[in-house]
Amino acid sequence: MIHNIPYLAAVALAIIGLYAVLFKRNLIKIAIGISILESGVNLFLITLGYRENAVAPIYTNLPEGTSIPEGMTLPVPQALTLTSIVIGVAVLALILSFAVKIYQHYGTLDSREVRGLRK
Amino acid sequence: MSEPSKIVKTIASIIFPFTMVFGIYVILHGHLTPGGGFQGGAIVASGIVLLLVAFGSAEIAKRVKESHLSILESAGALCFISLAFLGLFKTFFYNFLAGSNFIFGRIPPFGSNPGDMNTGGVLPLMNMSVGLKVIAGLSAIVLVLSLFARSRKQKKR
Amino acid sequence: MSYVLLHAPALLIAIPLFAAFLTPIIDRFSKRARNIFVLAVLIIEEILMIIFAWDVFTNGIHIYTMGAPNPTSTVPLQSAVPVRIVLEVDGMSAFMGLISTTVSLAAGFYSIAFVRKETGQGRYYTLLLLMLVGMLGMEFTGDMFNLFVFFEILSIASAALVAYRSYYGDAVEGAFKYLIISSIAGPMVLFAVALLYGEYGVLNIAALAKAMNSTTLDMIALVLLISAFAMKCGAVPMHFWVPDSYTVAPASITAMLVVASQASLYALFRICFTLYGNTPYVATSGAILILFGLLSMFIGVTMAIPQKDIKRLMSYHAISQTGYMLLGVGAGLCLLGNPDFSTYGMAAMEGGIFHIFNHALYKGLLFLTAGAIFYKTKTRNLNEIRGLAHSMKFTTIFFLIGAFSIAGLPPFNGFASKLLIYESVYHVNPILSIIAMLVSILTLASFMKVFHSAFMGPAMKDVEKGEVPKSMLFGMIVLTAGIILFSVAPGWVVNHIVHPAAQSLANQSAYIQAVMGD
């Protein structure tokens, strides 16, 4: 049971993020929701690569007596997570700059009023 | 918004060099320890954000131009892709420096070791170029966003 | 030559990536040099892609392993599975690559005059090239995670370009909606990739397809992948972002966005056919694609009829035409493994895939003509424009060719692909082909509305006379030439380009064998 907690946390984070995107009307809060959703997926990826009592998969100053590679965590999910974080940073920066521009043009951040394109 | 107090400015000036050194350490040792181009670049950029908070975006924008940062960013990306192109005599992204006894060319020992800077082939070089790109890119993002907010405030007045 | 062909998959992605970051540096010295540089890169891409695609169509799948001592050594010595980053180009990938490079070439030429008066053109061309990188990457990759990475590169570059004219409030709004939608779809794709990785420990599509054993987790991953990519290709009822972002983007970018959506469509097909090709979910996913296709066709076209904004009208047609592709290929997916597949299933897939290329050509052309109208009149509202045929003769001709082609009037290429779809889908269910024909008629009706209100009638008084600049005309000529070529020789095109693509999509074992060896 205790091993499943990270997975539950990942799903909980994803659901919180989706909740924010679905029900919060403020564009900044939507951006926060997307960020939380991404964190949930990142946590899920990291958890996939975890082994109990394992060390980081780096040879520099590896503790003596570590069995290679069984005593190490999987490096691939960590690389994937890092890539996903980088993409997340870019997306978040772009969303926030759009939000600033929208506020300049519309004078509001309410998603119900930002719909000049309807019809 | 009132001007940050003298304490903030002094502490920021003291911490800034340490942030720089730590960030550059993380970039340079990316192939040996946890970290690498993106992480180190983010640390350096956070140092620049610290200055931005302490001294205000107008002060920073006078010294660092956004256009210069974007040139730096392109240069970092170009270095990265050029390194990938240099491996093209075998395959794209081929690590042509590893094991060549040239710069970063030593073969690392298998298993636990104290760490040797002179290994990794093109990886440290790629880390550096990614670090350059991330420093420039993240700083430019923060700078532009803060200038955005400032220009709005002026319009309101 | 063989050296270039060997490295072509990597070069096709790397050259525009390199050029994208070189563009802002050249831009500092000379605007003219930058334009010539970007066009040169796009032309090189087009030529390289044609040569490479021809090789793929005749000689089969190309494999490229990044960073390996040898491009074809996919599986390392000590390992049983591919651990390196593998590019895998089969007929379908090459076909999609051909579409992407052709439309980017047209959009590149068109942009020269179209954005001449804007600021920040260096960034515009950087992002244009990055869009090409994202599309080609999505189409060439043989790796689930890189599919996600290129998907996100494509989304970010497109969103930034949609907001290019950010002095219009609605441009930023459209870009914001596009970006939120893609950044919801992105983590969902990543979640599915993580589920597959957690289960099988590999990311390579071929290795995953070989190991696939249809557990509940695989089913969840399939659901997430289908819904995310269906949303990004604009299938009804997840199409709401399409009109919003297509309308406000600069016209050249809208033409690119059509192809970007088709890259997601390609990912959808690749996942259904190759990744989940031998699971029991095939027939169900085929039925779902057909359902998406029907909804998209009908709701897309009926929403297009009352529109007053010319580009919004055309973007609803983009949704509607995507429905044809989903219908044709979905019918093929339904029949996969059936004895009927070799006759009707294959024809349905050929129709759907042929329609992808046709759609990119004529919809790209129509969006470019809409941009030409906007360039002259500074409005997209159909109520305010009329009589443009008096001064813009070439644009009128291009518009008519595009409109006849999208409506499926003989002898244009739209008719050839629609004919294949009508005939073959009729054997799945006659209702499907009746609806497809009805949608075609409604398409013609709504384009006659555009033609009547924009080009017919007395000339506008406050619009300067004359045709749009030459570079814009040349961009349209590139696409028109493609339409005419495909119209005159549909049989040759289907036999030599479309058939290998459909064949490679249906042939899952060849895709796996190319990477895994045995």
Added chain:
Amino acid sequence: MLRTPGGYWDPVIWLLAFVVAILIVYIIRAFGRSDYKGGEQTKPFLSGMEVPNEDALHVKAGNIYWGFMRALEGYYDVLRRGHTGIINDYVAWFVGISAILFVVFLILGVI
């Protein structure tokens, strides 16, 4: 020539047929009186009322297919209500469709 499951399609033959049809039309036209130059009969006729100028005759885009839209008013009302333009709704549709697909696959997987 494109072979389809039920037949074939060749644009060249179609174009030839088109040219032949145009030739026939031209021949029939040639039977007409060549000295006819138009007059009262070629003018627009509006139930005897005065014909307005060209600008007013042009039908605007908003008025084309007015009857079609009027006839399908209920259908268009439903569609218009769906297109709210709120970003939250766009995401809600995505989540809803994912849930429906999940249920569909679950049911078909059990059977």
